[in-house]
Each structure stands twice: as C-alpha cells, then as structure tokens.
Amino acid sequence: AELLRRGGHEGHEGPAGPAGPAGPGGPGGPEALMLQLRRAVQEVVKQSSWWERRGEDCCILGAAFLLLPPAFLLLGSAHLPGLCAGVLLMGVAHAVITIKGAHLASHGGLSQSRAWARVWAVFFIEVCGCFPAQAAVQAHVQMHHAHTNVLGLGDSSLWKLPFLPRAVYLFVAPLALPVITPLVALAHLRGRGAAAGSRTVAMMALGLLSQYWLLVRVSGFRAPGALLCMLLCRALFxxxxxxxxxxxxxxxxxxxxxxxxxxxxxxxxxxxxxxxxxxxxxxxxxxxxxxxxxxxxxxxxxxxxxxxxxxxxxxxxxxxxxxxxxxxxxxxxxxxxxxxxxxxxxxxxxxxxxxxx
Incomplete structure (x- = not known):
C-alpha cells in the first residue's frame, strides 16, 4: 500500500506534451486518472491476504526448486524418454527460477524487507540467472519501467539484431542466449569496484559450476555432455x-x-x-x-x-x-x-x- 501511495514506481513521470497521447490537465487530467486508478488498486491490495500478495508466487518458485532433484535423476537415465523428461523438467525449473524469480526479485517483490530483497536479487539474478543484479535492476526498473518506449532511454527490446534474416532472428538466434548472457554480464562489470565485481563473478560461477557438478556427479555426464545439457536446458524457453x-x-x-x-x-x-x-x-x-x-x-x-x-x-x-x-x-x-x-x-x-x- 505504501508503494502504491508513492506511485507504485520510482521512475520519472515526465511532462505531457503534444508528441505523445496526452490528455488535458486539471481535475480530469492524466494525474487525476492515475490517482483514481491507484486508489482502486490499493483497495484491492488492502483486502488481499498474504497468500494472494506473495504466497502463491513463492510456492510456484518453491515447486520449481522441487523439480530439480527428479530432473537430475532423469537426466542420468539410459533411455531416451527419461532423458527427454529430465531436460523438460530442468528447462521448466530453470525458466521459472531465472525469469519469474529474477523478475520478481528485481522489483523487490519477494519480500517486504529491503535486506532480504537484496539477498533474493543476488540469488535469483546472479547465482541462477548469471547476470549482475545491479545492472539488471538498473536496466529493467530504472530504465525500462521509468522510460517505457521513450526514444533513447527505455525501449523494451534487449534483442535487436537487424542484420539477421527474420527466421533466424525469431527462431534460431535466441538459442544462443545462454552463451551471450554471461558474456554481456562480464562486459557490465567493467568500471565497477573490484569487490563488487569479484562478488558478482563468484555468484555467477557458483550457479554455473554447481549445475555442472550435479550433472557430472548425479546424472553421470562427462564434461562435454554436461555442458551440452546445460546449454539445452537453459535455452529451452x-x-x-x-x-x-x-x-x-x-x-x-x-x-x-x-x-x-x-x-x-x-x-x-x-x-x-x-x-x-x-x-x-x-x-x-x-x-x-x-x-x-x-x-x-x-x-x-x-x-x-x-x-x-x-x-x-x-x-x-x-x-x-x-x-x-x-x-x-x-x-x-x-x-x-x-x-x-x-x-x-x-x-x-x-x-x-x-x-x-
């Protein structure tokens, strides 16, 4: 409710102007409309239980982590159906954790405590998602949300490769995202302090190496197979x-x-x-x-x-x-x-x- 009273957003709400679809000011202007909508949403939030506000999403994330043990076991199967089932479970779990979990964590949506919110951001974005939490929050919350579709500031697209044919762009190139993401992550670390950069690299390495180690020790893969399996599961969605x-x-x-x-x-x-x-x-x-x-x-x-x-x-x-x-x-x-x-x-x-x- 406090966040909604502050506007539900810490970004800039720039002045209206003829370049965009701006309405009249005064009592019926955009500010008044946003205030009316905020009050209506705030009333729904006040009447909602903890389960509705956070519990259901936390349970979905918990279920994704519970999928991991059977996924590692199935990936060790000698039969193709079991192996495919393991890849599917691992891919679903990875997508829930690194997309849904990281997205909620970037907005501080997993805890009311600021300290815990920072912990979850580091865990879901850096350890699981292999990307610097600070850079993710800055790009997503401070730029994309604050300046949505504003020229030069907050376009949504992280994936503009105009030199690619459309079929390659839409259906082939995204499969390289698990490789591109950590490389771009390392580029984002340039200029940051040594302590912060070292921590981020350590968290990213922890996530990658723990999955690799479990694939080798639990699933029985050799090194090339473990790396290929990691790439396949992370690229599934x-x-x-x-x-x-x-x-x-x-x-x-x-x-x-x-x-x-x-x-x-x-x-x-x-x-x-x-x-x-x-x-x-x-x-x-x-x-x-x-x-x-x-x-x-x-x-x-x-x-x-x-x-x-x-x-x-x-x-x-x-x-x-x-x-x-x-x-x-x-x-x-x-x-x-x-x-x-x-x-x-x-x-x-x-x-x-x-x-x-």
Whole structure:
C-alpha cells in the first residue's frame, strides 16, 4: 500500500506534451486518472491476504526448486524418454527460477524487507540467472519501467539484431542466449569496484559450476555432455522469452524524451498484454504475459496480484476511453514475421538492454 501511495514506481513521470497521447490537465487530467486508478488498486491490495500478495508466487518458485532433484535423476537415465523428461523438467525449473524469480526479485517483490530483497536479487539474478543484479535492476526498473518506449532511454527490446534474416532472428538466434548472457554480464562489470565485481563473478560461477557438478556427479555426464545439457536446458524457453520481450512493446507508440505523456497515458499506449497462455503465464509469470499493462502501471505488485487487479485496471482504462491493448501470441508472431523489416530493421535505435525484462 505504501508503494502504491508513492506511485507504485520510482521512475520519472515526465511532462505531457503534444508528441505523445496526452490528455488535458486539471481535475480530469492524466494525474487525476492515475490517482483514481491507484486508489482502486490499493483497495484491492488492502483486502488481499498474504497468500494472494506473495504466497502463491513463492510456492510456484518453491515447486520449481522441487523439480530439480527428479530432473537430475532423469537426466542420468539410459533411455531416451527419461532423458527427454529430465531436460523438460530442468528447462521448466530453470525458466521459472531465472525469469519469474529474477523478475520478481528485481522489483523487490519477494519480500517486504529491503535486506532480504537484496539477498533474493543476488540469488535469483546472479547465482541462477548469471547476470549482475545491479545492472539488471538498473536496466529493467530504472530504465525500462521509468522510460517505457521513450526514444533513447527505455525501449523494451534487449534483442535487436537487424542484420539477421527474420527466421533466424525469431527462431534460431535466441538459442544462443545462454552463451551471450554471461558474456554481456562480464562486459557490465567493467568500471565497477573490484569487490563488487569479484562478488558478482563468484555468484555467477557458483550457479554455473554447481549445475555442472550435479550433472557430472548425479546424472553421470562427462564434461562435454554436461555442458551440452546445460546449454539445452537453459535455452529451452529462450525463443518464447525473446518473442515476449519484443511483442509487448515494439511496434507500439514511441515517445520523445522532452515531450512524453504522463504515466497512465504512456503505459496504456506503449504496453500490450498477450492473451493467457497457461504454460508461459505460470513459467514466466502473469506480469510478463497476460498482465503486462498492470505490471507497468504497478510494477511492485506480484504476479498473482497483477492478475487479481487486472479486471479493475482494464475496466477503468476502457471507461476512461484509454487504450487497453491485448493480442494473441500467434497474432503478434505473424505480425512481426510479416513486418519484420519495418519493425525491427528500419526502426530507430533506442537502447541496448540485456538482462531481466
């Protein structure tokens, strides 16, 4: 409730201007609309139990960790079905932990304690996700959320490779994400203090080496097989992850830094929800799939709370004649495949962000 009273966001809410879809000021202006919506959402949060605010998402993360022991055992199977089942379990667990867990941790959504929030951020982002927590929070929370679709600041796309053909970009290149991420992570460490950089490298190495050691000791892999298995499991959801990353912002209005709209207008015009996809909703989190608009308006809400306030937010925006944008995964995929040149090759460069999205 305190975060919602502060605006649910610590980012900049720039002045309205004619370059963006800004409404009139005064009692019925964007500030008043955002205040009304914030109060309505705050009322829902106040009436929600701890289970709804945090418990359900913590249980999903716990279930992902419980999948790991059977996954390691199945990966040691001599039979192909058992091996495939192990890869599937390991891939699902890794996606839940490194996407849903890291995303919630970047927003401090796993604990009300600031100290514990920092611990969870280091664990989920650095140990599990192999990326510097500080860089991830800065790129995602301070840039992407504060400056969503603002030219030169907060474009959503971490994956702009306009020199690639569309089929390679959409269906092949994302498989390299498990290799690219730690390399980019090391680049982010340049210029940081020796102590902070050493800690981050140690945390990243802990995550990689512990998985490798378990694959060798428990699953019975030799070195090349263990490395290949790590790559396969970590890349299992990389294609839909990249798709989701670009589908929900790219192709929507882009704003000028000096003439940007107010927050409620910026998010309602520059963010899109995908229709519910059970596997991705529970693996990536509702806030990254079917409740992305709600997440951008109130980024400190958990995945489950975003789902709970979704009817309130959608009804409010539609009553106020503001956009509430939704589309299907396959519909967006067809759009990007058909208009790849326009949306991804000829689009103006905005920023380069890699990390939690």
């Amino acid at each position: 990389s294609i839909p992850y990249i798709h989701v990353n670009v589908f929900q912002h790219v192709g929507l209005p882009v704003f000028s830094p000096s003439r940007r709209p107010r927050r409620i207008l910026q998010m309602s015009h520059g963010v899109l929800n995908l229709h519910r996809i059970p596997l991705l909703d529970w693996t990536f989190g509702h806030s990254l799939i079917s409740c992305h608009v709600e997440h951008h308006l109130f980024p400190f809400l958990s995945d489950h709370m975003c789902l709970k306030v979704k009817p309130v937010v959608s009804r409010f925006l539609m009553e106020k004649q503001l956009p509430y944008q939704e589309d299907g995964y396959l519909s967006r995929l067809r759009l990007f495949y058909r208009r790849y040149q326009e949306l991804m090759v000829l689009a103006p460069p905005i920023t380069e962000l890699v990390g939690v999205q």
